[in-house]
Amino acid sequence: DTLPIGDPRLPKLTIKDNSDGTYTCNILAPEHGQYSLHVCWLKQPITGSPFTLIVRPASDASKCILSDKFQEVITVLLNTAVEFAVDTTVAGYGALDVVVTDPLHRANKVTPTTEEHGKHTLHHVKLAPKIVGVHTVNLTWDGVGIPGSPLKINAIDPSQCIVSKFLTDTIPLGKTVDFTVDTQLAGNAALVVMVSDGVAEPVAMKPINPLPTGMHEYRYKATKVGWLYFDILFSGNRLNGSPFKVLVVDPSRCSVSVNDPSLAKFLVVKKEATFAITGETISVRVLMKCPSREHELSLLPQGKDLYFSKYTPSEVGHHAVVVTCSGEHVRGSPLNFAVLNPSMCLFNTVPRYLLVGTPAIVAITTRGAGPGQLECSSSNTSVVMASVTNNGQDSYYLTLTPLSIGEAAVNVLWGQCSIPSTPFTIGVCDISQCSAYGRGLTSGVGKTGEPFDLTVRTTQAGPGELVVRVQGPKTVQTVKVTKTTDDTYSVTFTTPDVGQYLIDVWWAGFPIPHSPYKVDFTKRTDVSSFTATGSGVGTCVALKPAKVSLIGSVGDLLKKGLMQVKLSGEGFESKVVLPSELKPSTTEALVSIAEGRKGTYEIQYCIPKAGQFSLSIVVDEVEIPGSPFQIQSLPPPDAIQCSAYGSVVEESSVVHALGSSIEFKVDVSKAGAGTMTTRAVKNSCKTFVTEEENRVYSIRVDPKEAGQLAIEVLWDDVP
Secondary structure, eight states: OOOOTTOTTSOEEEEEEOSSSOEEEEEEOSSSEEEEEOOEETTEEOTTOSEEEEEOOSOOGGGOEESSOOOSEEEEETTOOEEEEEEOTTSOSOOEEEEEEOTTOOEEEEOOEEEEETTEEEEEEEEOOOSSEEEEEEEEETTEEOTTOSEEEEEEOGGGOEEOGGGGSEEETTOEEEEEEEOTTTOSOOEEEEEEOSSSOOEEOOOOSOOSTTEEEEEEEOOSSEEEEEEEEETTEEOTTOSEEEEEEOGGGEEEEESSGGGSSEEETTOOEEEEEEEOOTTEEEEEEOSSOEEEEOOEEEETTEEEEEEOOOSOEEEEEEEEETTEEOBTOSEEEEEEOGGGOEESOOOSEEETTOOEEEEEEOTTSOSOOEEEEESOTTTEEEEEEEEETTEEEEEEEEOSSEEEEEEEEETTEEOTTOSEEEEEEOGGGOEEEOHHHHHTEEETTSOEEEEEEOTTSOSOOEEEEEESSSOOOOEEEEEEETTEEEEEEOOSSSEEEEEEEEETTEEOTTOSEEEEEEOOOOOTTOEEESTTTTEEETTSOEEEEEEOSOOOTTTTTOEEEEEEETTEEOEEOOGGGOOOOSSOOEEEEEEOSTTEEEEEEEOSSSEEEEEEEEETTEEOTTOSEEEEEEOOOOGGGOEEESHHHHSSOOOOOTTSOEEEEEEOTTSOSOOEEEEEEESOEEEEEEEETTTEEEEEEEESSSSOOEEEEEETTBO
């Protein structure tokens, strides 16, 4: 209030000049309150004038008043600001000190803000606890504690409350489950747990057995299927995630089975297996337990209440498919399997073919194939019997017993799973039924540079494959095998050089009887220089030996068996005899061959009747030039069939003048083959015989002296 000068309530002022350009002003106020001080220089206000002066009474902390009423302990959320004010209007002169001691006993000073509000002086304090626990706030005024000090602030952090996993999962019907709420890191406050099924009113749960400070254990029994809601509050603050939804499920409504019946007991490495899960699959977990690790499998929807889980094993051993619903096994769980790797079953060589009555044993190792048992079967037990012997330590013998010709498929299983490359086919054969033939095989002789042919017959030998190999001084590049009928094969090859070659003939991997065959290969004889001459080339007389001279450049053909002579015609085939045995025969055509010197040969033959015949001369399987020769076989001579005509013959007595010729003719067309000759019986004369056409001879006689002349005409030395 403005008071008149001289009023005793005004402060007393004294001013002292310090003689250095400064002044000291002393003010003595008669009572506390607010004053306005005006300072002028040369009657002008100095900067800041007028100044406000507040005069307080002597310090009295008991007069400090808290703006709010605090309980003994205040509970607040961590990092949440706490604000209050201290009114020191009537507390006299002094200063408010605020010291906060945290739960770790660390003291921190807080500076309040001062506000003059009318005639009141207020000190505002603001603080936010940074750690969980009780914080102590000491308030002093001019070093003396004010009423209500110290304050207790309990800082809590509901986010540090830990709820056991149960409240984020499912529980099986009828099971009693325990769960805990850990508030050790959240601070000290009241914990309230309410449970509801979403229909009835929530019910407060009571903790069970006392646990260490900050640990709260609860127990609940699921009595019906459906959702449960657990609402958890810490000092009235709902925890993160609260209310928690928990599903009560019934595992008996779900089941697991193998989708592929063939995998009822065994799985195969790298082969996908499918498992069917039926029913309610809420909170269903599918776990594949392997020898070295575990795999969680996905549920693949297939339709209403049907799901598939797929798995491809990568290791052998015992596996289990565990299907749980809220931790409880569903129907059919666990599914136990042995995982196998049939590809680790290793065979030694498996025969493609077997001989009737000769068993074969195949060794099999199963190391690394997994827990299984080796089994075998034959598709045709009348052809092949198959059996397995366990030798221990992953070793087996497969015995194949061939009983009859034919084929059978043998299947080998490891744990009811087919081993790769099985079933395999076994052919059973009987090579004693095989034979090979051909001119070269019989003679043991072949020609270098020319095709060598043979025939192989496998009638009733059973299944097999024909293999022909030729070995000799030089390699035979190509052996051509051609199947001509169901059981007959034609084989052709050409040797590159002379020498002895071995011909191996194999049927179904076995040598046939008499194999290998030895054949001597030589060069082919050159027959271009051979010539045949003599009266026997072209014509002959039946029942009379005829001769053919053969001239060549190669000797010893008979000794080497390289010359063949054959006479045929009129239904006859010649027979070769020794030269001494060649005699006329009316029933046989005979041929004889004799070797002369320096590659010459004499061939004689005798034909039993007149007609057309063919004479073939073959040297080293090749006809000589001109062969076969066409032979005209003439009838044997018959002088009675000769007839003479002319004047000298037709008249009983003929007179001729000396110096003139006497002529007549003789017809031998019906007299067979022969030679026409004449001779003078009386007196001497000179005769001339000329053969004319149609087997008619002209005879001219020139007498040398007068007198009676007698002429004898002979046909093949017969008058």
